[in-house]
Amino acid sequence: KAGVTQTPRYLIKTRGQQVTLSCSPISGHRSVSWYQQTPGQGLQFLFEYFSETQRNKGNFPGRFSGRQFSNSRSEMNVSTLELGDSALYLCASSLEGGNNYGYTFGSGTRLTVV
Amino acid sequence: TQLLEQSPQFLSIQEGENLTVYCNSSSVFSSLQWYRQEPGEGPVLLVTVVTGGEVKKLKRLTFQFGDARKDSSLHITAAQPGDTGLYLCAGPTNSGYALNFGKGTSLLVTP
Numbered sequence: 053k054a055g056v057t058q059t060p061r062y063l064i065k066t067r068g069q070q071v072t073l074s075c076s077p078i079s080g081h082r083s084v085s086w087y088q089q090t091p092g093q094g095l096q097f098l099f100e101y102f103s104e105t106q107r108n109k110g111n112f113p114g115r116f117s118g119r120q121f122s123n124s125r126s127e128m129n130v131s132t133l134e135l136g137d138s139a140l141y142l143c144a145s146s147l148e149g150g151n152n153y154g155y156t157f158g159s160g161t162r163l164t165v166v
Numbered sequence: 167t168q169l170l171e172q173s174p175q176f177l178s179i180q181e182g183e184n185l186t187v188y189c190n191s192s193s194v195f196s197s198l199q200w201y202r203q204e205p206g207e208g209p210v211l212l213v214t215v216v217t218g219g220e221v222k223k224l225k226r227l228t229f230q231f232g233d234a235r236k237d238s239s240l241h242i243t244a245a246q247p248g249d250t251g252l253y254l255c256a257g258p259t260n261s262g263y264a265l266n267f268g269k270g271t272s273l274l275v276t277p
Contacts, residue, residue: 056208085265093269094254094269095209095267097259097264097266100264107261107263107264108259142209149262149263154199154214155265157201157210159207160208
């Protein structure tokens with residue numbers, strides 16, 4: 053079966069712009085989580101969606117937002133980009149939540165802010 | 167936030183050597199997971215440990231969950247270059263719906 057698909061794989065944006073990243077989970081998975089990965093901070097949790105509802109949110113500013121559609125596909129948006137937003141953004145899907153069944157991750161979107 | 171501390175941060179060994187990496191916390195976890203991440207890819211789930219004292223084996227990898235469910239270890243026997251990667255441990259958030267990750271142990275196995 054198809055894995056978790058993230059698009060685009062690479063993105064270069066200018067400071068102040070906004071960006072939208074997309075994630076298509078494994079078929080049948082209703083939980084989608086987003087993480088930011090940087091060399092200094094590791095994987096930091098952004099938010100988790102289940103059946104179009106945000107159930108859990110990490111400690112990120114309001115510039116970071118997300119949503120989930122009825123087909124479980126998810127998007128995350130970052131507005132007013134800062135240089136520090138440069139990172140690998142990872143999407144992970146699971147049946148009902150990563151704690152019970154573990155995550156399947158996508159390959160990520162590498163965002164560079166210049 | 168339930169913090170997970172991983173050690174060592176970096177490890178460079180020769181093929182054939184044994185190694186152990188650790189994941190520690192001051193909090194009790196209902197379960198812990200281990201992932202391996204290769205450069206340019208997302209992490210891949212290796213194992214989930216649930217019961218205190220549990221030991222699970224995956225070929226040359228042995229995972230142990232501490233009796234008090236506050237720590238876990240990963241032991242690799244006769245490491246191979248294919249074992250190279252970032253090893254991450256993860257535990258449930260307080261809400262139970264997501265996972266918090268440690269910063270990982272970066273392992274390099276040279277021939």
